[in-house]
Amino acid sequence: EHPSHTLAQKLLPRGAGSVFSFDLKGSRAQGKAFVESLKLFSHLANVGDCRSLVIHPASTTHFRMDDAALAAAGITQGTIRLSIGLEDPDDLLDDLKRALKTAEKAA
Template sequence: METLPFRMQAHVENARAVAEWLDADDRIEFVNWAGLPGHPHHARAAKYLPLGPGSVFSFGVAGGRGVGQRFIESVNLASHLANIGDAKTLVIHPASTTHAQLSEQQLLAAGVLPGLVRISVGIEDVDDIIDDLDRALAAAVRGE
């Protein structure tokens, strides 16, 4: 408990940097993080969460389900886990894991787009997190 404020500050600062980086990347279709000015709830998040809207958000990898799944399989620093809030960065591709039993129509109805990735940004060095995501995106897009 003694270190919680410092850890949360690191989580949110890292999430901001990662979300901004993803938002500027052509391999990413969208970023759902309320801290970004283009998010529909940005003003509300700024009002009620002035330090930042947390470190768990989703983004869409361009290219669909296969690219999203390859992205998850290509991370090295981040862990492929369904839980959230760890000190480590965690990623998951819901369409091929937690929601894999659903049909394509059910996935879309639930808001689980083919390339959707959920990330829980950890407190590692933010440059290392971004480097890992960049390498994984490059491998996923190349089809490795």
């Protein structure tokens, strides 16, 4: 249903990449705790690697921005960006679940 789906099918006939973002509810500290507790994901800003990568923009690439500037850039205190690599999917899911629990405790 996404407005760019048809264009994505045309430009990426073999499928879209595995880079996506999601927002944790909470603070910068919770986003940072989430990233720091991951074991399999590498904390790097580049994408397109064969390894799974993670970044928390509010505490790294955009750390100097206040809440208004983050919002204008489409970023929240809890925005997390993931790039999924070639590791075992079950291992990655377990890593993410554990990190979510850690972030929840950091509230």
